[in-house]
Amino acid sequence: MGKKQALSHFLISSLLSPALLLLSCRPLYLPPVSAAAAADRRRIVSSSSLKNSKMRPTATLTASSSLNYGFPIPPSSSTSFTPTPSPTNCYFHPCAKKFSSLRFKPNKRNITRSAVSIEKEIPETERPITFLRESEGADVRARFEKMIRDAQDSVCAAIEAADKGGKFKEDVWSRPGGGGGISRVLQDGAVWEKAGVNVSVVYGVMPPEAYRAAKAAPADQKPGPVLHPKNPFAPTLHFNYRYFETDAPQDVPGAPRQWWFGGGTDLTPAYIFDEDVKHFHSTQKKACDKFDPTFYPRFKKWCDDYFYIKHRGERRGLGGIFFDDLNDYDQEMLLSFATECANSVVPAYIPIIEKRKDTPFTDHHKAWQQLRRGRYVEFNLVYDRGTTFGLKTGGRIESILVSLPLSARWEYDHKPEVGSEEWKLLDACINPKEWI
Amino acid sequence: MGKKQALSHFLISSLLSPALLLLSCRPLYLPPVSAAAAADRRRIVSSSSLKNSKMRPTATLTASSSLNYGFPIPPSSSTSFTPTPSPTNCYFHPCAKKFSSLRFKPNKRNITRSAVSIEKEIPETERPITFLRESEGADVRARFEKMIRDAQDSVCAAIEAADKGGKFKEDVWSRPGGGGGISRVLQDGAVWEKAGVNVSVVYGVMPPEAYRAAKAAPADQKPGPVLHPKNPFAPTLHFNYRYFETDAPQDVPGAPRQWWFGGGTDLTPAYIFDEDVKHFHSTQKKACDKFDPTFYPRFKKWCDDYFYIKHRGERRGLGGIFFDDLNDYDQEMLLSFATECANSVVPAYIPIIEKRKDTPFTDHHKAWQQLRRGRYVEFNLVYDRGTTFGLKTGGRIESILVSLPLSARWEYDHKPEVGSEEWKLLDACINPKEWI
Numbered sequence: 001m002g003k004k005q006a007l008s009h010f011l012i013s014s015l016l017s018p019a020l021l022l023l024s025c026r027p028l029y030l031p032p033v034s035a036a037a038a039a040d041r042r043r044i045v046s047s048s049s050l051k052n053s054k055m056r057p058t059a060t061l062t063a064s065s066s067l068n069y070g071f072p073i074p075p076s077s078s079t080s081f082t083p084t085p086s087p088t089n090c091y092f093h094p095c096a097k098k099f100s101s102l103r104f105k106p107n108k109r110n111i112t113r114s115a116v117s118i119e120k121e122i123p124e125t126e127r128p129i130t131f132l133r134e135s136e137g138a139d140v141r142a143r144f145e146k147m148i149r150d151a152q153d154s155v156c157a158a159i160e161a162a163d164k165g166g167k168f169k170e171d172v173w174s175r176p177g178g179g180g181g182i183s184r185v186l187q188d189g190a191v192w193e194k195a196g197v198n199v200s201v202v203y204g205v206m207p208p209e210a211y212r213a214a215k216a217a218p219a220d221q222k223p224g225p226v227l228h229p230k231n232p233f234a235p236t237l238h239f240n241y242r243y244f245e246t247d248a249p250q251d252v253p254g255a256p257r258q259w260w261f262g263g264g265t266d267l268t269p270a271y272i273f274d275e276d277v278k279h280f281h282s283t284q285k286k287a288c289d290k291f292d293p294t295f296y297p298r299f300k301k302w303c304d305d306y307f308y309i310k311h312r313g314e315r316r317g318l319g320g321i322f323f324d325d326l327n328d329y330d331q332e333m334l335l336s337f338a339t340e341c342a343n344s345v346v347p348a349y350i351p352i353i354e355k356r357k358d359t360p361f362t363d364h365h366k367a368w369q370q371l372r373r374g375r376y377v378e379f380n381l382v383y384d385r386g387t388t389f390g391l392k393t394g395g396r397i398e399s400i401l402v403s404l405p406l407s408a409r410w411e412y413d414h415k416p417e418v419g420s421e422e423w424k425l426l427d428a429c430i431n432p433k434e435w436i
Numbered sequence: 437m438g439k440k441q442a443l444s445h446f447l448i449s450s451l452l453s454p455a456l457l458l459l460s461c462r463p464l465y466l467p468p469v470s471a472a473a474a475a476d477r478r479r480i481v482s483s484s485s486l487k488n489s490k491m492r493p494t495a496t497l498t499a500s501s502s503l504n505y506g507f508p509i510p511p512s513s514s515t516s517f518t519p520t521p522s523p524t525n526c527y528f529h530p531c532a533k534k535f536s537s538l539r540f541k542p543n544k545r546n547i548t549r550s551a552v553s554i555e556k557e558i559p560e561t562e563r564p565i566t567f568l569r570e571s572e573g574a575d576v577r578a579r580f581e582k583m584i585r586d587a588q589d590s591v592c593a594a595i596e597a598a599d600k601g602g603k604f605k606e607d608v609w610s611r612p613g614g615g616g617g618i619s620r621v622l623q624d625g626a627v628w629e630k631a632g633v634n635v636s637v638v639y640g641v642m643p644p645e646a647y648r649a650a651k652a653a654p655a656d657q658k659p660g661p662v663l664h665p666k667n668p669f670a671p672t673l674h675f676n677y678r679y680f681e682t683d684a685p686q687d688v689p690g691a692p693r694q695w696w697f698g699g700g701t702d703l704t705p706a707y708i709f710d711e712d713v714k715h716f717h718s719t720q721k722k723a724c725d726k727f728d729p730t731f732y733p734r735f736k737k738w739c740d741d742y743f744y745i746k747h748r749g750e751r752r753g754l755g756g757i758f759f760d761d762l763n764d765y766d767q768e769m770l771l772s773f774a775t776e777c778a779n780s781v782v783p784a785y786i787p788i789i790e791k792r793k794d795t796p797f798t799d800h801h802k803a804w805q806q807l808r809r810g811r812y813v814e815f816n817l818v819y820d821r822g823t824t825f826g827l828k829t830g831g832r833i834e835s836i837l838v839s840l841p842l843s844a845r846w847e848y849d850h851k852p853e854v855g856s857e858e859w860k861l862l863d864a865c866i867n868p869k870e871w872i
Contacts, residue, residue, distance in 0.1 A: 169848075185848045194848065311827040311836075370843065377844075378837075381817040382827055391747040391818055398849045400747075401814075406847065407806065408813075410840040412605075412621045412630065 121173040121396060124180065131201035133178035140259070140335055144243040145201060147335075149182070151241075151342040152199045156184055158346045159197070159227070162353050165190035168197070179203045183399060191234070191357045193406040195227045198399070227349070228376075228405045232369035234356040235269035235276070236317070236376070236405075237349045241338045261334045262324035265345055266303055268317025268376065270369035272425050274435075276352045277318050281435040283348035284321045287340045291333060299323045304432040309379050314429040316379045368422050370409035377408045557609040557832060560616065567637035569614035576695070576771055580679040581637060583771075585618070587677075587778040588635045592620055594782045595633070595663070598789050601626035604633070615639045619835055627670070627793045629842040631663045634835070663785070664812075664841045668805035670792040671705035671712070672753070672812070672841075673785045677774045697770045698760035701781055702739055704753025704812065706805040708861050710871075712788045713754050717871040719784035720757045723776045727769060735759045740868040745815050750865040752815045804858050806845035813844045 130145060137143070156168050166189020174180030181200030186192055227237040241263035267280045281300070288295035303322035307315050321341070326334055380387050380403050390400040416422035566581060573579075592604050602625020610616030617636030622628055663673040677699035703716045717736070724731035739758035743751050757777070762770055816823050816839050826836040852858035 187848055194846075196848070311833055374840070377813060378817065381814065382824070388818070397747055401846060402848050404810070404846040407843060407845045409843045410630075410837060411842065412623055412632070412838050413834045 121175055121180075124172040124174050127172050127182060128174070128180070131174065131178070131180040133203065140331060141243065141245055144335060144338070145199075147339050147342065148199050148241065151345070152182065152184070152197050154343075155345055156186075156197050158350050159186065159192065159195055162350055162357070163189040163191040163195075166192060166195075168195075175203075177203060183402070185402060187406065191229055191231070191353060193228045193230050194402075196402040197227075198402075226403050226405065228373070229353060229357065231357050231359055232270045232361050232365040233273070233359040234353050235267050235349075236373075237265070237267055237345070238403075239263070239265035239342070239345050241342050243335075243338070258327075259331065260325050260327040261338050262326065263338055263341060264299065264303055264306075264320060264322035265341060265348065266307060266317060266320035266322065267349075268372070270372045270425060271365070271421050272318070272428060273352075273356070276355070277435050279352065280318075280320065280348050283344050284341075285436060287337075287344040288321065290340060291337045292329075295323075295337075296321065307379065309375060309383065311382070312375065312378070314375065314426065315432060316375060316429070318428055318435070319432060367409060367411075368416075370407060371411060371414060372425070373405040373408040374410045377404055380404060557611055557616075560608040560610050563608050563618060564610070564616070567610065567614070567616040569639065576767060577679065577681055580771060580774070581635075583775050583778065584635050584677065587781070588618065588620065588633050590779075591781055592622075592633050594786050595622060595628065595631055598786055598793070599625040599627040599631075602628060602631075604631075611639075613639060619838070621838060623842065627665055627667070627789060629664045629666050630838075632838040634838075662839050662841065664809070665789060665793065667793050667795055668706045668797050668801040669709070669795040670789050671703050671785075672809075673701070673703055673781070674839075675699070675701035675778070675781050677778050679771075679774070694763075695767065696761050696763040697774050698762065699774055699777060700735065700739055700742075700756060700758035701777060701784065702743060702753060702756035702758065703785075704808070706808045706861060707801070707857050708754070708864060709788075709792070712791070713871050715788065716754075716756065716784050719780050720777075721872060723773075723780040724757065726776060727773045728765070731759075731773075732757065743815065745811060745819065747818070748811065748814070750811065750862065751868060752811060752865070754864055754871070755868060803845060803847075804852075806843060807847060807850060808861070809841040809844040810846045813840055816840060 130142065132142060132145060160167060163186065166186040168184040168186045171183040171185075172180070173183070179201045181198060183198045184196065186195040189195070229236065241261075243259065243261055245259040265284060267277065269276070284300070285296040288299065299321035300319060302324075303319040304315055306322045307317065307319065309316060329337075382388075384403075387400055387403070391397070416426055566578065568578060568581060596603060599622065602622040604620040604622045607619040607621075608616070609619070615637045617634060619634045620632065622631040625631070665672065677697075679695065679697055681695040701720060703713065705712070720736070721732040724735065735757035736755060738760075739755040740751055742758045743753065743755065745752060765773075818824075820839075823836055823839070827833075852862055
């Protein structure tokens with residue numbers, strides 16, 4: 001793999017709660033340039049709403065969950081992918097220089113990736129000031145990292161305060177070529193069965209052919225960690241905000257960076273309290289409306305479409321907002337929007353938890369919550385592209401599967417009684433409603 | 437799809453306990469014939485050890501789990517597959533005449549299947565004498581159906597007797613074009629949390645191009661039902677025996693039927709009792725040795741290789757036997773072998789249950805069992821081709837997912853203490869042992 005053909009990318013994100021977030025974030029096609037190639041690239045990347053036609057060496061920055069891919073092209077139906085067998089928990093190594101063993105052999109409709117170099121992450125004893133390889137405080141990437149790490153701190157603090165018992169266990173890790181992450185998991189607390197709030201910075205390199213061939217495949221797929229409460233009347237929450245940036249080949253100085261934002265926050269209760277769901281959606285709408293009145297309706301529908309368990313004909317929960325590939329707005333505006341969304345997690349969620357965490361419940365309520373957790377597992381293991389890609393390619397298993405609930409249940413042919421509270425939840429998952 | 441190009445196939449099977457059984461059962465390539473094509477076909481199907489070169493209209497008969505595919509070609513890495521959206525639980529309709537909407541458009545490396553007709557099964561109030569469309573008592577298919585239905589009866593009777601409380605709930609169903617099944621599920625019994633023992637007869641039709649193009653893909657994929665006991669010292673059992681038969685195009689009278697057998701029985705304990713595992717494997721070996729001394733070592737290894745959870749680097753359990761594509765022996769001999777295996781389920785398993793079902797246990801033991809059940813879920817949802825294919829294509833969800841345990845658990849970064857009983861089980865799942 002010639003260096004000049006390599007594209008590095010770079011991502012950071014932070015998430016709460018399980019399940020994949022990225023549906024349609026696409027890799028970029030940034031070949032060594034000719035005018036025709038540049039024009040072709042513009043056409044090819046148009047689905048990612050990319051407007052720049054020149055390229056130069058850059059990197060991609062995204063805030064992501066604890067799952068980190070150096071190489072964010074998952075296998076799709078038109079590709080074959082043969083990773084190096086990885087019986088132990090490993091990460092892709094994110095550094096370009098180290099990837100001599102990474103080979104992509106794309107042809108027009110089938111990409112054969114003959115080998116993927118997989119390296120273990122390195123545990124760190126303390127949090128670095130930044131996981132960025134190179135950064136300036138004014139860079140969007142640096143500001144996004146700071147924002148997402150601040151969000152991690154504030155969300156974890158709010159959860160520990162509400163839990164009044166459980167403490168997050170923190171794992172800090174890095175990779176030799178740059179990047180790293182902070183995974184925090186609170187397990188078996190007073191309020192939450194399992195809560196994960198992670199931040200990561202991921203670097204990766206791939207040849208432009210792979211970007212081109214994989215343009216229809218999602219890019220920086222990650223499942224999110226979890227906030228699964230114990231009380232069946234207290235809902236599960238998931239969020240993930242990320243920033244993605246690519247570099248063009250190093251011998252094309254002056255080419256602009258490609259970048260985009262993605263993210264979302266969604267709520268998964270086992271029982272519906274109208275006021276809770278309205279409060280949650282209103283908070284999302286309020287954050288959206290500060291930037292664009294079209295955001296909430298558009299991202300609300302995107303969320304309903306995304307968290308769809310096709311084989312059940314149900315959504316995983318009651319939605320929220322979800323967006324991806326966002327770059328057709330001012331970059332500063334989108335950074336502010338992502339910041340607003342991340343900062344809305346606590347006010348959207350914690351008041352609901354405070355209200356429901358001590359509600360008395362029976363075994364019947366708990367069993368229904370566990371059945372809905374089973375749906376969560378189904379979504380994450382069957383549809384979550386981050387999870388399925390991570391499992392296939394040797395990502396760090398504990399980080400990938402932290403999104404699964406502590407416990408889940410499957411009953412044969414369970415059907416809630418028509419008109420019951422369980423039936424109402426199921427109905428709202430089958431037929432998404434407008435909550436506000 | 438011209439009728440003359442259609443191949444019908446036909447399968448029946450019976451299973452206990454979860455997870456996919458078929459690893460490498462391959463569809464046949466049976467084109468409208470020319471001498472060259474026949475020779476080519478022989479080469480192509482050699483991986484299925486098929487020896488016949490002529491073809492005529494037939495059907496395929498397999499005994500399978502409760503999951504039934506009329507069209508047993510799952511998507512593989514080199515195919516794309518776009519089923520009709522199916523928000524409700526549906527079956528493929530298995531009748532050739534009804535499949536005008538089924539279209540396969542294969543090219544050499546990519547098959548596009550533009551639509552798949554999906555129809556609901558029809559619930560029946562009583563069990564028919566046979567699910568076969570046409571049969572003679574002396575046919576292998578008819579004798580296999582009788583054998584597998586007898587096995588269902590005897591296994592269910594043994595389970596109810598050992599459970600001393602739980603009773604199987606039975607669902608009988610048929611399909612308009614022929615075929616059907618009997619699903620039996622015992623849930624929340626005294627001994628078993630969830631037990632499913634199902635029989636089905638499946639008919640399907642597909643054009644020869646699809647067989648050819650999909651030859652590397654598994655054919656009659658099905659997850660098996662479950663026998664998940666409550667006591668953490670009592671193991672889960674899974675078995676599935678099936679017979680598969682194909683017809684050549686109807687305008688080529690006199691062509692021989694293609695057929696093969698597949699199956700296996702495997703044990704998944706949470707704790708190892710050497711004597712139990714030895715008893716289980718000895719029973720499998722005894723059944724195998726009656727027919728061929730190479731069977732047990734070969735099928736034991738096949739089983740270890742098959743039930744591999746790649747992302748964990750672990751097997752699901754402690755194995756047993758697994759085979760597929762078996763047709764390079766005398767057909768009568770293989771029918772006797774499958775019968776012997778099916779009849780060995782009760783003596784291999786029930787004595788272990790009787791010994792362990794009342795063993796005192798703690799929350800610690802139960803939590804470990806639940807973690808291992810989590811692995812069962814991971815295998816079935818991530819690797820079980822029957823499950824993943826069924827979920828993607830609209831199979832009957834409750835039948836597909838009956839293999840999932842009643843409950844399962846995921847703890848972040850759980851590691852059993854080295855040398856503990858939990859560690860010993862994990863070690864044996866990572867490093868398969870010779871038990872006898």
